[in-house]
Amino acid sequence: xxxxxxxxxxxxxxxxxxxxxxxxxxxxxxxxxxxxxxxxxxxxxxxxxxxxxxxxxxxxxxxxxxxxxxxxxxxxxxxxxxxxxxxxxxxxxxxxxxxxxxxxxxxxxxxxxxxxxxxxxxxxxxxxxxxxxxxxxxxxxxxxxxxxxxxxxxxxxxxxxxxxxxxxxxxxxxxxxxxxxxxxxxxxxxxxxxxxxxxxxxxxxxxxxxxxxxxxxxxxxxxxxxxxxxxxxxxxxxxxxxxxxxxxxxxxxxxxxxxxxxxxxxxxxxxxxxxxxxxxxxxx
Numbered sequence: 001x002x003x004x005x006x007x008x009x010x011x012x013x014x015x016x017x018x019x020x021x022x023x024x025x026x027x028x029x030x031x032x033x034x035x036x037x038x039x040x041x042x043x044x045x046x047x048x049x050x051x052x053x054x055x056x057x058x059x060x061x062x063x064x065x066x067x068x069x070x071x072x073x074x075x076x077x078x079x080x081x082x083x084x085x086x087x088x089x090x091x092x093x094x095x096x097x098x099x100x101x102x103x104x105x106x107x108x109x110x111x112x113x114x115x116x117x118x119x120x121x122x123x124x125x126x127x128x129x130x131x132x133x134x135x136x137x138x139x140x141x142x143x144x145x146x147x148x149x150x151x152x153x154x155x156x157x158x159x160x161x162x163x164x165x166x167x168x169x170x171x172x173x174x175x176x177x178x179x180x181x182x183x184x185x186x187x188x189x190x191x192x193x194x195x196x197x198x199x200x201x202x203x204x205x206x207x208x209x210x211x212x213x214x215x216x217x218x219x220x221x222x223x224x225x226x227x228x229x230x231x232x233x234x235x236x237x238x239x240x241x242x243x244x245x246x247x248x249x250x251x252x253x254x255x256x257x258x259x260x261x262x263x264x265x266x267x268x269x270x271x272x273x274x275x276x277x278x279x280x281x282x283x284x
Contacts, residue, residue, distance in 0.1 A: 005032035005240060009086045009133070011126075013037040013067060013119070014094030016047040019141070019198050022232035023091055024060070025051045027239065033059040035080060037094070039066045067094050067118035068104045070284035077125035086133040087126055089239045092119035093141045095171075101162035106284040109157040111164075115171035120178055121281040127191075134190025135245065138182065139238045142175040142195045144253065147261040149173030151273055174273060176251060176264035181274050183249030184267075192248035194238050197258070198231040 010027045014020035015036035028034045028051050036051075038044025041064045048062045065076035080087075095115045102110045108117060123138060130136040149169035152158075158167055179195040186193060237255040238244060251260040263269060 005030040005089075008032045008088040009035070009084055010089040010091065010239065011035040011037065011080065011087060012091040012093055013122070016040060016044040019232040019235060020091075020093040021047050021051075022229050023093060023235050023239070025054060026232065026236050027089070028052075028055040028057040028060050030240065031057065032089070033061075035061045035063060035084070037063050037065055037067075037076060039064070039094075067114050067122075068110055070104075070106050070113075070117065070121055070281055073118050073121050074125065077122060080126070081129060085129065087129045088133050088136045089139065090123065090126060090130065090137070091139045091141070091235060091239060092123065092175075093139075093235065094118070095141060097164055097168040099164050101158050101167075103157075107157075108280065108284075109162070109167065111167040112156065112158075112171050112174070115168070116174040116178065117277060117281055117284075119175070120277045121284075123182065124281075127186075130191045131189050136191045137239060137244075138179075138191065138193040139235055140175050140179045140193065140195040141235060142179070142197060142251070143168075143172040144197045145169045146172040146176050146197075146264055149261075149263070151177070151263075151269065153272070153276065156276070173261070173264055174277075176260050177266075177270040177273050178277070179251075180249050180264065180267075181270040186248070192244070192246065194244070194248060194250045194252060196234045196238055197251070197253040198234055 005027055010032045012020055012024045015024040016038035024034050024036050036048055044062045048060050052058055052060050063076055063079055065072040067073055098111050104110055104113045145168060149172055151170060176195050179193050182193040234252050234255050238252060250257050
């Protein structure tokens with residue numbers, strides 16, 4: 001990482017726990033002005049206070065938004081832009097996996113809404129300030145599970161068939177496709193976009209798993225999973241490393257560039273998903 005991030009403004013979603021909290025903590029430790037986004041005000045405030053105490057950096061702000069709501073995503077962007085004229089690092093970290101099919105207030109399947117549509121919309125709303133702050137970076141947290149994902153354009157919201165694993169994998173494939181297309185569209189602007197597989201981390205991401213998978217994920221495998229500190233390492237590397245100046249449209253794991261799935265490298269698929277996603281967020 002760079003020795004410091006003084007003068008840099010960084011926004012991190014899902015920053016009140018897990019790898020998002022560690023990412024916010026370490027960026028604050030490096031001297032950045034950090035804007036944390038949390039769905040829960042109380043948990044977010046507690047995390048913010050701990051980060052300030054641990055780093056001695058008072059420039060840590062909390063914004064509250066439920067990213068399942070596109071209206072709240074818009075309000076989040078408006079609030080940020082009303083108080084900041086610069087943004088150097090955007091980390092789209094927030095994510096979840098729903099065991100059952102649950103619709104948001106916009107009528108969207110929740111896993112897709114939080115993991116893909118929310119960062120898609122938030123990034124678009126902040127693009128102008130990112131461009132005027134260039135060089136700037138966008139870091140999208142995906143997962144190795146994108147390799148098993150399929151974009152079901154005929155059943156994007158899981159109305160015909162819903163499965164937690166397939167919904168999550170679809171959303172994480174969407175993250176990689178979005179990153180690649182975003183990087184192409186931002187070429188020459190000074191804003192880069194990359195995505196990361198943080199590893200299998202001890203968080204509550206899969207707390208809704210039940211039965212055999214719940215036993216394996218939340219109990220038997222847990223001692224062998226990465227700590228949030230280690231899980232955040234690649235996100236921090238993408239956000240701060242001078243080695244990545246100008247690097248864009250790539251997929252990283254363990255702080256190294258990796259080759260993502262064949263589907264995620266399909267430019268036609270990425271453009272189709274972009275168009276569908278734009279229609280969905282415009283409709284909300």
